Amino acid sequence: MRTCFWTLLSRVRGTFLSTRLDDDFDREVGEHLALLTADNIRRGMTPDDARRAALMRFGGPMQIKEQQHDDRGLHFIETTLQDVRYALRSIVKYRAFSIVAIATLAIGIGAATSMFTVVRAVLLRPLPFAEPDRLVEISETNPLKGWTHTVSxxxxxxxxxxxxxxxxxxxxxxxxxxxxxSLFQRVLTVNDEPSQVNGVATTGNLFDVLGVRPLLGRTFTWDETFDGKDRVLVLAYGTWRNLLGGDPNIIGRDVLLSGRSMTVIGVMPRDFFFPNRSAQFWSPMGVQLDLFVKTRRPHFMNTVARLKRGVSLAQARDQMTRIASDLEHEYADTNTKMGVRLEPLHDIMVTDARPTILMLFGAVAVLFLIVCANIASLQLGRGASRMREIAVRRALGAGRARLVRQLLTESLVLSILGALLGVALATLTPSVLLRAAPSALPLFATPQIDVPVLLFAAALAIAAPIVFGLVPAMSSSRFDRLAERTESGSRQTTRARDVLVAFEVALSVILVVGSMLLIRSLLRLQQVDPGFSPEHVVTFKVTLPRIKYPKSADQARVFTDIEERLRSTAGVQAVGAASALALRGYTYTSDATPEGRTGDDYERETRFNAVTPDYFKAIGVRLLFGRSLTERDTRGSKVIQVNEALARKYFGSSDVVGKRLKGGRPSDDDPWVTIVGVVADVKQDGLDKATRPEVYMPYAASVQNPATFAVRSTIDASSIASSARQTVRALDRDVLLTDVTTLDNLVRDSMGDERFRTTLLGAFAAVALFLAALGIYGVLSYFVSQRSRELGIRLTLGARRSTLFALVIGQGVRPVVAGAIVGLIGALALTSVMQSLLFGVQPMDPPTYAIALALLGTIAVTACAVPALRATRVDPLVALRDE
Amino acid sequence: MGETKSEILQGTLDLMVLQTLEAMGPLHGYGIARRIEQISEDALQLNQGTIYAALLRLQQRRWISASWGTSDNNRKAKFYAITRAGRRQLAEETANWSRIAGVIGRLLRLSER
Structure with a gap:
């Protein structure tokens, strides 16, 4: 072992000191020969004979010196260094080729590395909690309500x-x-400076279950979950740093949180995010003890549980299912059919992002292959022009393996340069993604360039030359003799390049079809009627501090006040408010019984929303039947509006004015309320989701805090927003105004994920098409330049230029057609995995394929046309003189 | 093949060099070659150049060290000397060698019978 080490060390030294050691050994051999010669002379030889005899005795000084040189250093490294030097020289020499190759490699490797960064951050890296594989989320299910994964x-x-x-x-x-x-918003007041912060209300044991220790102080105890002991606060690292100046004595300090004095007991570590990046503080739920005894309705708690060591998820599922069925028997009125679902926390957190990320990762893999094929094709074209050089080296005794190695080294150097550039590009990913990708990126994950990511990039850098360098190297090194630099060699090259072009085209078709499908989905989504007219509507959320406004009546008065003040602003056409704005989900759901139903026959999932009289006018929803709600409709008047979805589902017709329904079940004695109007369906959860049955109650009858306002006006959004701010501030400085946006933005944001993945895949497809076009162009240009003499002769003999044009085009189109066919088959096979990402379009959508082919055809013909035109412009004389 | 000149094994040459340096003290390449030829009474006729391959090998393993010095006739020459590790190796190899030689000797005598 030790001798091996010394030998290696000495050889490394030998490699770097090779010139000095060579000189050294020269001198030593010189001395040896001198001594030997001197001895020979002493034995009576003539000096000449003595010298000759000495040389023979010594045995070929040159060979021995060579041998010594090789044994002394690391032969492999030395020749590799030689190859690298040579490669760099040739990269500089063939500048145009090198720039194209390095740039495309940078794109290919950069894109793949970026996506791998995301894959690693989101899918591969465990959650940043203690033993995260034992964390499980428990949710409730209920087939009667259509629940598959609901808060408990x-x-x-x-x-x-x-x-x-x-x-x-x-x-x-x-x-x-x-x-x-759902994060809730509060105002954190530090030194009289209010800032809006997002918080999570938790049970006291959350941090213990997650197994995360605070950076400073402590976390909650279970007792602090409840009212009376709940005036404690744990801050996120960022909140502590930015809003409290990183005060090292923060623990035990009191801060004002929306008018309530709270004691800071802990600060979490910098990389702790839960449940997502937006959470800036955690506070106890602050509930009454009997909430946990009595309340089996409504459902509003997310849960996270930690499996005991040695307990499997399946065992936990078994036991929890048993417990749920016990509860079903014990509490039949609330828990009928109420089941549980247990999933690993990580799975739940990445559910939404997984398909998008995997699709994009697949796309960059395809793009990487296209880049390699493209460079291979360019290399082949260049290999042909380098044939002379290679033949000369071959003639001078370079072995084929040595030549292949040399050409591969060249490819490797290119690819390493490309990879360096690519990684540089990829370092931009984290910041860009955090800004650009909405929920495509689960917010707990931090994409970053770390060692595995760099290893991945290095693996690509090494894989790339094997894919793009080996074929050309093998085929180039085959040209044994100068004589072979003719037809047969170039025909072989042409065939190889045709195959590569077909390959590129096939892969591009897959990407183009995929991105077309997404584009068509997005277009479909944009055509969806949201049920309201979003133009010129500003919305914002108003939260009243509960301490100041404990009673519903007080809250209602403030909201009405805001409405009225805004209504009198110049340019405002309508002002309304709702507890749940369109596209923003719902406030709560409950059982409901349409009049005439009995026993078990009732509706188990009805959404309830409270709206002010002008809400529908403000967001532009059509009234289909009956009348709107008015200021005179209060709790006592027992009237509601419903949406068309409810009317059809519960009563089987749209016009249900005058019908009655009540909250709860047939046996409950909730009061009956009369439907006075039916409005058109408004999208609630997203443009791609069906509208659920929804009841609209007069705001006065069911005051909800916070309320979301909508203001329709003829003036621009920013001035409406600022007058809204002024109005609210004038009313009460402690009232919180947040989420200011326009309905247009809301609609656009609801398609954020779709737009994000469409843009990315579209960009990948565009690059792929461009590279394929480059490949086609390269092959044809080469074809034309090789055949210029023949074309010239044909022209002289009277061939028509249009014939030559067709000949060249035909040459170029063949691999394109072959590639397109293969690509279509591949697309049919692969795009079916995109099903879950599509909306209103089937993976086999014929127009998509037609558009993709038309696009490809246009680009292919354009790429062919330039060299083909050049062919027709061949000057016969010049072409003939060329040889 | 009437000649009695034997092919020598690589390891054998290394061993001879080590033994020579152990017995004679520091020597230059030519000195080592001469000494081996003398001892073998010219039964071993090596190309003296090959001695340098052995010297390099031994140096790389740190069994011998080399330094420039002055030879008897006042010329600059590179002198090789055995190191401590080299002595250990020599002892080991010698033991090894006699054991193997013993075994082979017995084996040959056995098959002669």
């Missing part, structure tokens, strides 16, 4: 916690829908 009810949560033996603990935090936690 507090009392159910408490019973799970008490009865299970599979979890170390279960924690909960407030959430509203199946898209995760």
């Amino acid at each position: 009810a507090p009392a159910n949560f408490a019973d799970w916690r008490a009865r299970n033996s599979v979890f170390t603990d279960i924690a909960g935090y407030n959430g509203v829908d199946d898209r995760g936690a």
Whole structure:
């Protein structure tokens, strides 16, 4: 072992000191020969004979010196260094080729590395919590309500916690829908400076279940979950740094949170995000103890549980299912058919992002192959022009393996340069993605360039030359003799390049079809009627501090006040408010019984929304039947509006004015309310989601805080926004105004994910098409330049220029057609995995394929036309003189 | 093949060089070659150049060291000397060698019978 090490060390030294050691050895051999000669003379030889005898005795000084040189250094490294030097020289010499190759490699490797950064951050890296594979999310299911993954009810949560033996603990935090936690907004006042912050209300054991220790101070205790002990606050690192100046004595300090004094007890580490990056503080739920005993409706808690060591997810599912069915029997009125679903926390957090990320990663893999094929094709074209050089080297005794190695080294150097540039591009990914990608990137994940990402890029840099360098190297090194630099060699090259072009075209077709499908989906989505007219509408959310406005009546008065003040602003046409704005989900859902139903026959998932009289006018929803709500409609008047979806589903017709329904079940004694109007369906959860049955109550009858306002006006959005701010501030400085945007933006943002992936895939497809075009162009140009003599002769003999044009075009079109056919088959096979990303378009959508082919055809013909035109312009005389 | 000149094994040459340096103290390449020829009473006729391959090998393993010095006739020459590690190796190899030689000797005598 040790001798091996010394030998290696000495050889490394030998490699770098090779010139000095060569001289050294020269001298030593000289001395040896001198001594030997001197001895020979002493034995009576003549000096000449003595010298000759000495040389023979010594045995070929040159060979021995060579041998010594090789043994002394690392032969492999030395020749590699030689190759690298040579490669750099040739890269500089063939500048145009090198720039194209390095640039396209940078794009290929950069794109792949960027996507890998995301794949790693989101899909591969474990969640940044202790033993994250033991974290499980528990949600509730109910076939009667159509629930497959819903937040849980507090009392159910408490019973799970008490009865299970599979979890170390279960924690909960407030959430509203199946898209995760709902953050609530508060004003944090530090030194009289108010800032708006997002918080999560949790049970006291959340951090213990996650297994994360605070950076400073402590986290909550279970007792602090409840009202009376809940005036404690844990801050996110960023909040502490930015809003509290990183005060090292923060622990124990009191801060004002929306008018309430809270004690800071802990600061979390810098890389802790839960449930997502927007959470700036955590506070206890602050509920009454009996919430966890009595409340099995409504459902509003997200849960996260930690499996005990040695307990499998399947075992936990078994036990939890048993507990859920016990609860079903014990609480038949609330828990009928209420099941549980357990999924690994990581799976749940990446559900939405996974298909997009995998599709984009597949796309960059394809793009990478296209880049390689393209460079291979360019190399082949160049190999032909380098044939002379290679033949000379071959004639001088370079072995084929040596030549292949040399050409591969050249490719490797190119690819490493490309990779360096690509990684430089990829370092921009994290910041760009965090800004540009909405929910495509789960917000817990931090994409960053780390060692595995660099290794990935290095692997690509090494893989690339094998893909793009080996074929050309093999084929170039085959030209043994100068004589072979003729027809047969170039024909072989041409065939290889045709195959490569076909390959590029095939892969491009797949990308183009994929991006066309997404584009058509997006167009379809944009054509969806949201049910309202979003133009010229500004919206914002107003939250009243509960401490100042504890009563519904007070809250209602403030909201009405805001409405009236805004209504009198010049240019304002209509002002309304709702508890849940269009495209913003819903406030709550409940059972409902249309009049005439009995027993078990009732509706289990009805959305309830509270609206002010002018809300529909403000966002532009059509009234289909009956009348709108007015200021005179209050709690006592027992009237509602409903949407068309409800009318059709519950009553089987659209015109249901005058019909009645009530909250709860047939047996409940909730009061009957009369439907006075039916409005058109408004999209609630997204343009791609069906509208659910929804009841609109007069705001006065069901005051919800916060309220979202909508202002339709003839003046521009920013001045409406600023007058809204002024109005609210004039009313009360502690009232929080947030989420200022326009309905147009809201609609656009709702398509953010779709637009993001469409843009990216579209860009990849565009690059692919461009490279394919480059490939086609390169092959044809080469063809024309090789045949210019023949074309010249044909012209002289009377061939028509149009014939030559057709000949060249035909030459170029063949691989394109072949590639297109293969690509179509591949696209048919591959795009079916995109199903979940498509809207209103089938993966086999014929127009998409037609458009993709037309696009490809146009580009291919354009790429062919330039060399073909050049062919027709061949001057016979010049062409003949060329040889 | 009437000649008695034997092909020598690589390892054998290394061993001879080590033994020579152990016995004679620092020597230059020519000195080592001469010494080996003398000892073998010219039964071994090596190309003296090949000695340098062995010297390099031994140097790389740190069994011998080399330094420039002055030879008897006042010329600059490179002198090789055995190192501590070299002595250890020599002892080991010698033991090895006699054992193998013993085994082979017995084997040959056995098959002669």
